[in-house]
Amino acid sequence: MNYKDTYSRSMNDPDAFWAEAAKGIDWISPFDMILDDTTPPFYHWFKGGELNTCYNAVDRHVANGRGEQAAIIFDSPVTNTKGTLTYSDLQAATALFAGILAGQGVAKGDRVLIYMPMIPEAAIAMLACARIGAIHSVVFGGFAAKELATRIDDAKPKVIVSASCGIEVKKVIEYKPLLDKAIDFATHKPASTIIYQRPQAAAQMIEGRDIDWVEAAKTATPAECVPVAATDPLYILYTSGTTGIPKGVVRDNGGHAVALHWSMKNVYNVEPGDVFWSASDVGWVVGHSYIVYGPLLAGCTTVFYEGKPVGTPDPGAFWRVISEHDVKVMFTAPTAFRAIKREDPEGTYLQKYDMSKFEALFLAGERCDPDTLSWAQEKLGVPVIDHWWQTETGWAIAANLLGIEQLPIKAGSPTVAVPGYDVRILKENGEEEQSGEIGLIMIKLPLPPGCLPTLWQNDERYVESYLSMIEGYYLTGDAGFKDEDGYLWIMSRIDDIINVAGHRLSTGGMEEVLANHGDVAECAVIGVADQLKGELPLGLVVLKAGADRDVSELAGELVQMVRDKIGPVASFKMAVVVDRLPKTRSGKILRGTMKSIADGSEVKVPATIDDLAILDEIKAALQTIGYAKET
Numbered sequence: 001m002n003y004k005d006t007y008s009r010s011m012n013d014p015d016a017f018w019a020e021a022a023k024g025i026d027w028i029s030p031f032d033m034i035l036d037d038t039t040p041p042f043y044h045w046f047k048g049g050e051l052n053t054c055y056n057a058v059d060r061h062v063a064n065g066r067g068e069q070a071a072i073i074f075d076s077p078v079t080n081t082k083g084t085l086t087y088s089d090l091q092a093a094t095a096l097f098a099g100i101l102a103g104q105g106v107a108k109g110d111r112v113l114i115y116m117p118m119i120p121e122a123a124i125a126m127l128a129c130a131r132i133g134a135i136h137s138v139v140f141g142g143f144a145a146k147e148l149a150t151r152i153d154d155a156k157p158k159v160i161v162s163a164s165c166g167i168e169v170k171k172v173i174e175y176k177p178l179l180d181k182a183i184d185f186a187t188h189k190p191a192s193t194i195i196y197q198r199p200q201a202a203a204q205m206i207e208g209r210d211i212d213w214v215e216a217a218k219t220a221t222p223a224e225c226v227p228v229a230a231t232d233p234l235y236i237l238y239t240s241g242t243t244g245i246p247k248g249v250v251r252d253n254g255g256h257a258v259a260l261h262w263s264m265k266n267v268y269n270v271e272p273g274d275v276f277w278s279a280s281d282v283g284w285v286v287g288h289s290y291i292v293y294g295p296l297l298a299g300c301t302t303v304f305y306e307g308k309p310v311g312t313p314d315p316g317a318f319w320r321v322i323s324e325h326d327v328k329v330m331f332t333a334p335t336a337f338r339a340i341k342r343e344d345p346e347g348t349y350l351q352k353y354d355m356s357k358f359e360a361l362f363l364a365g366e367r368c369d370p371d372t373l374s375w376a377q378e379k380l381g382v383p384v385i386d387h388w389w390q391t392e393t394g395w396a397i398a399a400n401l402l403g404i405e406q407l408p409i410k411a412g413s414p415t416v417a418v419p420g421y422d423v424r425i426l427k428e429n430g431e432e433e434q435s436g437e438i439g440l441i442m443i444k445l446p447l448p449p450g451c452l453p454t455l456w457q458n459d460e461r462y463v464e465s466y467l468s469m470i471e472g473y474y475l476t477g478d479a480g481f482k483d484e485d486g487y488l489w490i491m492s493r494i495d496d497i498i499n500v501a502g503h504r505l506s507t508g509g510m511e512e513v514l515a516n517h518g519d520v521a522e523c524a525v526i527g528v529a530d531q532l533k534g535e536l537p538l539g540l541v542v543l544k545a546g547a548d549r550d551v552s553e554l555a556g557e558l559v560q561m562v563r564d565k566i567g568p569v570a571s572f573k574m575a576v577v578v579d580r581l582p583k584t585r586s587g588k589i590l591r592g593t594m595k596s597i598a599d600g601s602e603v604k605v606p607a608t609i610d611d612l613a614i615l616d617e618i619k620a621a622l623q624t625i626g627y628a629k630e631t
């Protein structure tokens with residue numbers, strides 16, 4: 001069936017469509033409702049059904065004869081280690097770790113927080129939670145102790161699983177001191193922590209609380225998969241909201257397994273046994289869906305790569321991994337390709353590797369600029385597919401579905417709506433925009449399986465953040481348009497979220513940190529264009545009356561504060577002092593206007609601004625750090 005017919009079927013008869021897709025999953029007891037729509041705006045998929053996600057991702061492949069196939073290939077240029085875990089190995093390791101968790105009193109519904117680098121033990125910990133019905137919450141390693149503490153307080157984990165360190169190119173980042181600090185900051189205290197000691201750093205253990213992973217494994221009893229309801233949560237993943245308090249996106253078991261399994265063949269065109277590599281991190285949604293669950297649910301081999309696109313050791317790193325492990329399909333963020341292109345514009349390193357097994361590259365996480373897309377297409381000679389999604393949906397909203405029908409690629413567009421998603425471009429009053437007109441990108445409810453059913457213990461915030469703008473529609477937070485061929489174009493965010501190297505960050509969260517500096521009266525953080533990372537945060541601060549500060553010293557303090565409170569991942573490295581900030585008459589800071597000035601793009605001066613001189617002042621301040629260039 002072609003794309004058009006598949007999409008129409010998903011819209012006209014969603015029950016039949018998803019009941020068919022659900023056959024890709026082994027159910028312990030069948031569901032009695034495909035979609036429970038009795039309590040709008042809350043929807044639940046596969047109600048009444050019972051399954052186990054770990055069983056579907058691991059055990060069933062062993063039972064079906066894939067026990068000797070590689071489930072996980074790990075490749076770490078930063079530690080010079082490589083290896084393979086077969087499905088049988090993964091089953092044994094997961095069952096054992098599930099036994100360790102159970103030994104610590106973790107049971108169905110309990111939360112386990114996972115703060116790990118890109119090592120296979122991270123997947124083992126996630127799958128072990130799924131095995132016993134515990135809910136995991138993975139936190140990205142680049143977040144600081146304060147951010148970790150916020151997540152500990154929200155998720156209230158019984159146990160925290162971590163490692164002694166992560167490795168960033170050549171730097172060893174000790175995780176344990178960060179974890180100890182976070183537990184100190186947090187009001188909620190976990191009963192225990194389980195620490196995987198890596199040879200690069202030894203974690204100091206706290207007697208009576210911290211447990212050594214390897215030691216505990218020596219005496220643990222493997223645990224079996226338990227049945228969980230399709231509607232039970234599998235995990236919570238925190239993502240940036242419009243304030244400093246992150247949103248706990250909930251993922252259920254049933255809808256998630258069905259959607260991800262379906263996506264592996266239909267979106268990415270991979271079959272059981274194929275090697276699929278997502279060069280991301282388990283701390284992000286891409287890592288959850290396409291390093292761990294998607295490839296494993298489909299019986300593929302997944303690659304755990306602990307390294308960067310460049311510098312580990314050179315811009316040929318990705319090509320080496322693809323050729324060495326016979327990768328068929330790769331997924332990463334455009335920023336990774338910009339980094340490679342910058343260091344090796346001619347693609348010289350590609351000549352060294354046999355890329356004959358490689359069939360497609362998928363990009364997501366930020367807008368893919370046409371230059372990067374065409375460079376990748378030209379150098380790799382395979383389809384380069386931009387696709388659009390977000391933490392909340394857990395899988396693609398718009399894509400070129402290679403497993404169904406490859407549509408013509410239009411650079412700058414992630415192509416068309418994925419079956420299951422009724423994507424509309426609306427005005428704020430709910431009317432549809434004409435084709436080609438920019439509007440709010442909304443999805444008509446219900447969202448398809450796999451998307452968030454709610455926010456962790458916060459139905460109210462879920463409704464308020466996503467469902468209250470226009471009744472019956474989910475607000476994606478992106479603005480854009482649909483062209484005459486039905487292609488979607490994602491143009492910008494409508495909120496204060498910025499995308500830095502494919503990482504989603506809240507400028508509001510950074511402003512909250514800057515505002516805490518004793519000399520700062522007022523501040524704004526904007527995302528300015530960056531050739532490598534897409535966007536970079538830049539702070540503009542107004543000092544309190546009487547504060548007489550050396551500007552570069554103050555900027556250094558502000559940079560350090562964001563690093564300490566949010567983490568290095570924020571990439572906050574620039575702050576300038578201004579006398580005042582431009583505002584509307586009602587007092588709203590004109591961040592968009594300042595961003596246009598910084599980027600040197602056309603500045604649309606809002607009618608509500610009285611004193612235009614303020615814009616020249618902002619421009620002059622930004623020019624002192626190399627922005628707001630005259631064009």
Ligand code: COA
Pocket residue numbers: 117140141142143166168173279280281284286308309310332333335336339364365500501502503532533567568569570571
């Ligand atoms: N643990 C601790 N620190 C981390 C970290 C982790 N897991 N991940 C990143 N950091 C740190 C980095 O070391 C860096 O610190 P620094 O300021 O001391 O140099 C900072 O956080 C910013 O990291 P990053 O934005 O990744 O920048 P980078 O300069 O190290 O690398 C790229 C830039 C483009 C090479 C890299 O971001 C990349 O490969 N991105 C594409 C893949 C991807 O991760 N996509 C995400 C979603 S698909």
Ligand code: AMP
Pocket residue numbers: 239285363364365366367368386387388389390391392414476477478490492493499502503504
């Ligand atoms: P995250 O939740 O971290 O995956 O970030 C989701 C946001 O990243 C989206 O809402 C978009 O703003 C942006 N994004 C992700 N993929 C794309 C894409 N292919 N094109 C444009 N923007 C994207």
